[in-house]
Amino acid sequence: LRERHTDITPGYHMNKRHWITVEGGGTVDEKLVKELVIDSYRLVVGGLPKSEQPVDPHTYGHRA
Template structure:
């Protein structure tokens, strides 16, 4: 079961990930090398998290899971918002966080990527 602390921990488990609050004290923005890979209001109930996704996969996930919708206030082609209500398997939520991180990290310049340390466990 997802809690705000667990969601934060999974995001911060990604190598060189940091939590910032550029928009408000209520909105956690998780970044790698200054680039956003997740956004979440950790005091909301139920929790919801916005994550970057490959466009084709994003559409498939939205079709399969009603709790996954186009990114709220984000590029709808590249971002999904996941309602953490128990209808999306925990393993899939974790995988989506890791995939979002990987997509953002892959777009960083090589010299920046080389300074970030190892990729997430299991990658």
């Protein structure tokens, strides 16, 4: 992502390897931002104990 979009840089005040910062108004469109947010949410939820997962991380964000 960082190589393809100049508006995506290593995470500000975060682990630079696993986190990114997305600047608005440039090469990143709304669809990509939504995909990134959904993917991030699924990763976080997937790391929770199954009893604490508010949604199924394998199906969340997929349209039926």
